[in-house]
Amino acid sequence: MTRTLVVVGHGMVGHRLVEALREKDVTGQWRIVVFAEETRPAYDRVALSSYVDNWDAESLSLAPHRDDAVELHLNDQVVHIDRDNKVVRTTSGRAQPYDALVLATGSVPFVPPVPGRDLPGCHVYRTIDDLDGIRATVESARSVGRHAGMVLGGGLLGLEAANALRGMGISPHVVELGPRLMPLQVDEGGGGLLKRLVEKLDLTVHTGTSASSIEQDGERLIAKLSNGVELDLDVVVFSAGIRPRDELARSFGLTVGERGGIIVDKACRTSDQDIYAIGECANLDGMVYGLVAPGYSMAEVVADRLLGGTAEFPGADMSTKLKLLGVDVASFGDAHAKQEGALEVVVNDAVAGTYAKVVVSDDAKTLLGGILVGDASKYMSLRPLVGRPLPGDPVALIGPEGGVELTLPHDAQVCSCHAVTKQHIVDVVNSGEAVDVPGIKACTKAGTGCGSCVPMLKKLLSECGIEQSRALCEHFDHSRADLFEIVRSTGITTFTELITRHGRGLGCDICKPAVASILASLDNGHVLEGEQATLQDTNDRFLANMQRNGTYSVVPRIPGGEITPEKLIVIGEVARDFGLYTKITGGQRIDLFGATVDQLPQIWKRLVDAGFESGHAYGKALRTVKSCVGTTWCRYGVQDSVSLAIELELRYRGLRSPHKLKSAVSGCARECAEARGKDFGIIATENGWNLYVGGNGGFTPRHADLIASDVDTETLIKLIDRFLMFYIRTADRLQRTSTWIESLEGGLDHLRDVIVNDSLGICADLEAAMAKHVDNYADEWRGVLEDPEKLSRFTSFVNAPGTPDPTISFREERGQKVPVLLGVPSVGQAEVSR
């Protein structure tokens, strides 16, 4: 019989419980009813500060429960528990019986009792709504030319809040009562470096002090610190820790801890056998865990228990690795050397801006913990060794390059988000189930949480003897990016010369089009010139898209999707005169299907004469730049999206790339052009444009990520120039921008460094390359029509030009012709012979 589980709270931990139970409950024992206080379903609170990047709450959302067995009630808080009759009541008046009840009510921010803490302009930092409130305060201050802020709390959450304020253009004061920033995670040395590094970002750090009062002075807030400093502020954010939300449990007689938190046992059961508590509201062995990973473990334990299992909370690994304000910080194991006799080994490189400490047992044989600031790259190899014999001299472990090469023991946990051991990963690799990182992710879930273990996964693959070969194909040992650099630096202009000097054999359907694309990206004339014609895939060879019956489709360019009635009529007339099937594409243009090779030049003669040019629908090249109607017509538009889309499409038309490129421009945040589904998408803001990169539809849809905000048009175009050229130069064959960015060491942050901050010093070169492309652009179809030699290749039969291919036939459907499937007899359909 189906039983009912009621879950109170839909934060990250409540969400995980539902997902875990649904995954394990294969026989459908439980129906799940969730009551959430917030108006939106669970979202990634850990990434809350990134909400400031785009103010898009959707981008934080966790995967919805797509399941009939789960009922989610938003904005409906549980206020009463009738434990005798096992019924909960909610603010909306609903009475919901339960067989089991899970409290996942989370925590509330702790606000120290500072006089003035409730004044307007004072906020906490916990929810999306809190950030919306902070934003409103900041914007109203900015409207009178002010922007001063303070974060009370210099721990992990405080620095997250400071990061969010920086995202809103404020360089806040950070006030921490403890003697250093992040006192729980780092020691004095690490905290000192952390302070220096964040002060470089214009933050002002006050440690060992707190606010003694906040007073209103007109529109401003005056904060007095206990050390006598007075700060003139517009916004104050309290981010000084959390308190478990245990009031519901307390009111209905469940045991709570002296310092708060619902007391639970290792099964996460409360003092009532049918009620569990998980996450930040639970108190287990006197501890309230404020990190998400222990909350997830508790969710897994309860899911197992509900299905009759005997799982117990395994204890929490409080290790942390994060990037706060651009600074890597990691802390693991006994970071503060609390164990008796523990010894500390520190390498503090003030010049390089790195601090590293390992804590070892008194006999210097066992690793106990450590702290890394400035460079946390050793975290992945050190953390799994906690409690194990030291693999070498402790100084060498954390010393600069040339240190000890670490080998993980087999039972060491590599992915702490999903508790995946090295053994598990090695097993799936050795059994052949996984041969690359995506394969490991699919088989084990490792690397699908925070992603910090992905470099370790790569290392394990190579330890298992799997060479991640980047050779393009059997004819070249080089990757596409290597070949690009070879062609660019040697000036080689033909495939024959390239394969003779740098490859072997005759070439194939992989390397020939790849090299053709490289030659085209480097502006080596018409893509059908000379030998280049023999390198092209059939679409590029006939400058049209081959369809299933061997006919082609034709797509003229319609920049930005804007077209005059006269030009629409031309397309209609051409389609009618050549008997072509017509369909509107997803890229705001018109596709004409069913053209034979002989017809292509005739069709294009008409189109070119009417002012059309190739739309490159056939190429790994820029396709379209979609747009909404923008300010010209739309009541809500804030920028002229159509003009920008046309400018971009005309700028990048004909640009050959490792894969197709799509773009769109939306005139306001309503995003009607679906720009975030594109390789590069632009969304208008009141102050300029936001640029997003790395989106795509297709097999694995992905939203693009924000890389620059509120830039003017000139800056925007520079950034896109650099982005596209960097992609063209360094991506693998058929690698779209999304996977390319993922494959970059350092990902999106690295890309931003390269194209926004010019960290490699190549931006001028990238821009010059794009300028060359823009100057050299010529319409490919006009190039064919003006060259009798190229034109002569567009024939069906060399011995009977103009004779239609007898295998092609059409039938009619909804008033248009469509192909008769080859080799499939058409029954009862009138054939339209041609």
Place this chain on the structure above:
Amino acid sequence: MTPVCELSALRPDQGVAALLPDGSQVAVFLTAAGTVHALGNIDPFSGAAVMSRGIVGDRGGVPVVVSPVYKQAFELSTGKCLDDPLTGVPVHPVAVRDGIIQVGSP
């Protein structure tokens, strides 16, 4: 044997299609090494008459043409499909006389 076209009309590694008197089609290739091959023009996997539009190259040193539809490789000298040994395309005898390419029946 049916005369199809002048040898000089062919460009290395770029096929052409020709229509034979019985209505069948051949794909004619001139390799970079200077040999001429004629294969059936119909791709057995899609049924489309497009083999002449495939990319010519080699796989493991064996000269092949790759179907432009679903990318299977066919050996130029035998017509055998390297991706599916049970499938293939017919090979037509071919001769060059006085600069004219002539194609026979398979």
